[in-house]
Amino acid sequence: MQRRLSAILAADVVNYSRLMGADQTGTLSALRAMRRDLFEPAVANHRGQIVKRMGDGWLVEFVSVSDAVDCAMQVQEGLADHDLLRLRIGIHIGEVIFEEEDIYGDGVNIAARLEALAEPGGLLISDSARNSLDGKAAAVFSDCGPQSLKNIARPVSVWRWSVGGGAPTGVVEPLALPEKPxxxxxxxxxxxxxxxxxxxxxxxxxxxxxxxxxxxxxxxxxxxxxxxxxxxxxxxxxxxxxxxxxxxxxxxxxxxxxxxxxxxxxxxxxxxxxxxxxxxxxxxxxxxxxxxxxxxxxxxxxxxxxxxxxELPERAETAAPEAYDCVLRGREQYRLFTKEALANARALYERATAIDPAYAAPYAGLAEVCLHEWFLGDAAAIDTTFELALKAASLNPDLPLVYEALGNAYLFTGRHDEAIAAFLRWIELEPNSAEAFANLAGAHVFNGDPEKVHDLIAKASRLNPVYPFYYPLYRGQAYFVAGRYEEAADFIKRAADLNPASPHPPMCLAASLALLGREEEAKAAVAATYAIIPDARLGSVQKNLPFRRPDDLDRLLGAMRRAGFTD
CATH class of the missing domain: 3.40.50.10610 (ABC-type transport auxiliary lipoprotein component)
Structure with a gap:
């Protein structure tokens, strides 16, 4: 095994599967010619080495970022007028690991994620790669700002170049400073x-x-x-x-x-x-x-x-430091989202209420725990959720967490108007809460108001640029409710990339693909769901889909059956 700092170029043929399906012989012939006459000579002329070949792509190691960039630009300019083939290219400099005939590490992962975001005929490079270029070479790149990349913990600042100068569809523009401080x-x-x-x-x-x-x-x-x-x-x-x-x-x-x-x-x-x-x-x-x-x-x-x-209300906190300490520990445990951690959070919150029965925060925390336990199958926990949330509200009606628990309890028991009112109150109390906007967006999905979802998620995403998977999932579900299945599939795929461990994106993706007639892709989404939950059935997921309009639920479940799920 060898480790070294390398400039890595990842390249991929755009729409390779579709091209092969339409004309396998012609596609393979064009690919061989492009590789022989353009790609491989450009790599060799810029001191590069192809370290991994896939059917429709390559990983190439270069001595320097400038060599990698010059090679990429030569290839993309050479393909600008090609009748059939387009490439996406990403470049990053980072540590790579060579082991036997494979290569991996951050240098490879980030280059591959950048390639996936690039436009056809375009090139994306990371901030660290651009910093390795001299001023003249760096100046031809446009700033795309920070991007969330699949399986990369932190956002990566990205720069783009393309023959035509267009913007890649997968990349968002740099974050502008808000008008407010x-x-x-x-x-x-x-x-x-x-x-x-x-x-x-x-x-x-x-x-x-x-x-x-x-x-x-x-x-x-x-x-x-x-x-x-x-x-x-x-x-x-x-x-x-x-x-x-x-x-x-x-x-x-x-x-x-x-x-x-x-x-x-x-x-x-x-x-x-x-x-x-x-x-x-x-x-x-x-x-x-x-x-x-x-x-x-x-x-x-x-x-x-x-x-x-x-004008903030006077804090209704606790005079007991031990109770506050329990609340902080309880929050830490709750966010682990395991059964053991939930039990620990419950015990800590209950201890806080015993120390100070008039302290609202632990009751709100307990309401969150109970709601999660209800999702895990404890049918009686939903009633306790309401009791605890209302208790917290009686002690401190200005505590934002109260309305997160209360709003979700209302939503998932079919009380949509009350859920929306609770989330609006949350936004009133905490106007910079990304989660308040996201929760309200989710409520509008299930209330049958898909047109209201996208602006709310845009606000949430600006406040929370490294956003969780359910932000694009809500947008995808909103497009599904609106009957716009192509857009639904696009956003739900983004959700699946952000959280491959959640079964909800592949379930909804399978439904969208089924209604688009893309049967093989729908089956793959069903298989991805079963890989996460082997016994997934339609009956077991309905409580997580609290649609107000029966037609919305029936259309989704029908599409899931068509994709291959069973009752």
Whole structure:
């Protein structure tokens, strides 16, 4: 096994399967001629080595990025007027591993993902590849901004070139700065020396994000995206550019006994200068006052003009640090989404309610746990979800988490109007919550309002650029409800790429493909579902599809039967 830093070019023939189906002999002849007369000579002339051949593509190693780019441009220019063949090409520089006759590693993975995003006849390169070029060579590339790539944990900044100068359809444009003052809060570093205390630093970060997210006059990047930077060394200006924000808050937390030290620094993403910095040494019981002061100082540093909607209610928190600690631990366990972790979260939230029965947050957390248990098959848990969510609302009607649990409980029990009202209240309380917009979008899918979904998901995606799979899934389902099955299939495929472990995208994809008459692809989607859930049946998935209009559900289930699912 050998490891080395290499420039990797990934190339693929566009629509190869379709070309082979239409004219196998002609396609193979054209491919051989292109490879012999253009591709392989270009590789050799630029000190490249083809390290892997697929039927319709190649992986090529180069000594330098400039060689790889020059080769790619020569190939694409040579194919510009070809009657049949087009290539997509991606280039990245990174560590690669050579073992026997195979090659793998980040250099390969990212190059392959960039190739998949490129337009026919186009070239995409990563930011690290572009940084290896001299100024003149780099100047011909256009900035595509950060892109979420399949199975790559963090977004990759991407640059494009094409013979015709067009934009690839799979790539989104760079994130423009919002008109409002904008901020991302990066995960605060745990300075206690004990990794077991990560939950506390994470919890402090999340609560600061939530408080800032409640201000209508600010634009605040979502927790899920901010936390992709956890544990990473980072250039703050690069982070600001990647996320499309003006300011970045970073800090640290050190907890020792009943004392806590919190440091924070607000950095201007354009200049790299400090807009504000402070250190707090307090008793643990004062942690909420620290969070409030951080929020207040950020608002003042950003010169935010608060409007009436920004008048935050007085915090209805707890005077018991032990109860707050249980809530933070419970959140950490809940997000693991295993049965054991859910049981741990339940125990921690219940302990918090025992310590402080008037503390709303653990009741809302318990409602989330119960809702998840209902999805896992506990029929009685839905009633408990309502009880706990309403209990939390009675203690603190301004707690956003209450309306997440309540809205979903309403939705999945067929009370669509009440679900939509709950999600709207959530947005009113937390106007920067990406999840509030996404949940409302999901409710509109099932309520039969597909036209309302896309703008909501666009808002959610801007707040949460490293978004989860159900954002494109909701868009795909909305297109399905609207009878636009091509668009449905496109978005559902994106959802499947983002989360290959979820059965929901391949189920819905199979239905869309069946209605398009693409039977073999539909069967493949059915097989992908069974690979995740071997005993998947239509009857078992219906409760996860709370359509208000019977025709929408009947059309989906009928299409799934046509694809090959059984009752």
């Amino acid at each position: 904008s901020i991302a809060v990066l995960p605060f570093t745990n300075m206690s020396g004990d990794p077991e205390q990560d939950y506390f630093a994470d919890g402090i970060t999340e609560d600061i994000i939530t408080e800032l997210a409640r201000l209508q006059s600010l634009f605040v990047i979502a927790r899920n995206t901010s936390f992709t930077f956890k544990g990473e060394s980072r250039n703050i200006q690069d982070v600001a550019r990647t996320l499309g924000v003006h300011y970045v808050l970073e800090g640290s937390v050190r907890k020792a006994g009943n004392r806590v030290r919190v440091t924070g620094q607000l950095i201007d993403g354009k200049s790299g200068g400090h807009a504000w910095a402070e250190r707090y040494d307090r008793d643990l019981a004062d942690i909420f006052a620290v969070q409030d002061d951080v929020t207040d100082k950020i608002v003042k540093a950003l010169k935010v003009s608060l409007v009436g909607a920004d």
